[in-house]
Amino acid sequence: MTSVIIISLYLTLLLALGYFSSRAFRGTANDFFLASRGIGPFLLVMSLFGTTMTAFALVGSTGEAFKVGIGVYGKLASSSGIVHSACFFFVGVKLWSLGKRHGYMTQIQYFRDRFESDKIGLILFPVLVCLVIPYLLIGVLSSGTVITNLTSGAFPELFASTQGGVPAWLGSGVICLVVLIYVFFGGVRGTAWANAFQTLVFILLGFVAFALISIKMGGPVNATRMVQESNPTRLKRESTEQDARLFQARVQEWEEAQTASTISAERRKPEAPSEIPPLVFFSYLFIPLSVGMFPHVFQHWLTAKSASSFKPVVIAHPLLILAVWLPCILLGTWATSAMVDGRPVIPDGFSDANSILAVLVKELTNPILGGLLSAGILAAIMSSLDSQFLCVGSMFTNDIVVHYAGKDRFTDRTLVFMARGFVITIVAVTYGLSLFEPGEVFAMGVWCFSGFSGLFPLVIAALYWKKTTRVAAYACVFVTGLVWAWFFYDSGFGKERGYLIFGMLPAATLVAISSLTLVCVSLVTRPVSEKTLKKFFA
């Protein structure tokens, strides 16, 4: 019950924050969507980091480390430190500058102008919205799972089927509602404030959680030793014959202990050996490119007060990623083998990767800290959901309604109202989809990011290659969307966990095909006018 009270208090605090940020709201669409382009360096660092660090980073990385071990850090954290900052440096600052000069509010407005094409918005809009929905789904799904696990035992009679925990459908519903309310109150300024606050909360509480849980496991040295004895493949990226033999021996030991009706007091049942093939590891480098095409990150870029505001973002981002991912990955890896008071922390045969972090927090901390830590996990989830909610509303209002009906036809108040209506529709669709429990957070995230990565060559070419043509831009979006949809279908809608193309993640092939399409089509079609080139390359 303590967890429920703390989570409720935290959500109330967020609503209050949304209310206070609404006091600074100037009532204009520009202020609602872009905070009047007045966000300074500190808020920009925090809001951008909070936006890019989602449930994928906390819930997903811990679960993935449970399955494949420490290699997850190299797969995504160290690569994101390099690639995300590159996106901010080479794409973000430049787009901010163009957005400020020409008054853009969304990505589509920029691409329409850059390629002198009205229709490109009609292709990009559905593609971007369709790719944002799985991203939203990750947050909605994770929030439900986390709440169910962390509140288990609180309402034994009311929610008997979930061991007394608040059911996922109710938990994720409440989270959606809270985020919707503070986004509606304060617009992008509200989300920037909430993101900064929540980023601090989840970093600080993350350290506390890591320290407490590792102490309970007997300290980091002991936790690693247990993994080395039971599941050594989780501490490297290779699985050898010797590892297979050790696995068989450990399983046999464990089974004998079970047959003898003694509690296996020494070791948890070993997990099957894991490995990360070098080509798969390499292809993870393409996943963080997605940040260059995320519409919600684009919107945060535009809120910056000046180009200099990006400087601390570029430098601090690799270290902030380190601060969040390293503890999560170590905890996930240690969880494969951790024994506390003679019993495994994660029950033998437990396979719900999405729940590993929540179970660790629940089992190895006290109720008050557990409640605070769960608030921290929810903070990370919500700090992305809010920006994504807002960006879909912004795209619908600016790229569809205003663009086709004309700006003068609506007051700013009506525009904000319409944005809110579209956000509610998208959230309702996402929430509905989350009820079908679509799969593992990490796998879903990788699929979603792959689509955005496939579109990355488009933004790079638009910014740096004068010869990129309108037809090439159409072809790039169309081909990327089509190939992504085919891969997704071919993988059983993401269910085939080891789905690879040429031994690599689909993202690598997507980026290659998308780049090739852009270059080849650009070379044989007519470039945009001199006037447009001067506007963007002067």
Added chain:
Amino acid sequence: MKKAVFICLGLLVLLRQDFWWWGDIEPLVFGFLPVGIAYQVGLSFAAAILWALAVKFAWPADVSVTQDPDSNS
């Protein structure tokens, strides 16, 4: 200096593929960090340092904006 920074960043991307420690657990850095992950953590620090150098020596010159289209509209 600008070129040197970008070449180093490119090298960092190549160094990420640390095939030489693929199957190693030991040495354990600080007694608990397997060498594979400790190396990747080192890359994160190196990335922060190199990006700081990029910000100092290679910051794009054409991005400062003084006019504000929003205030004009």
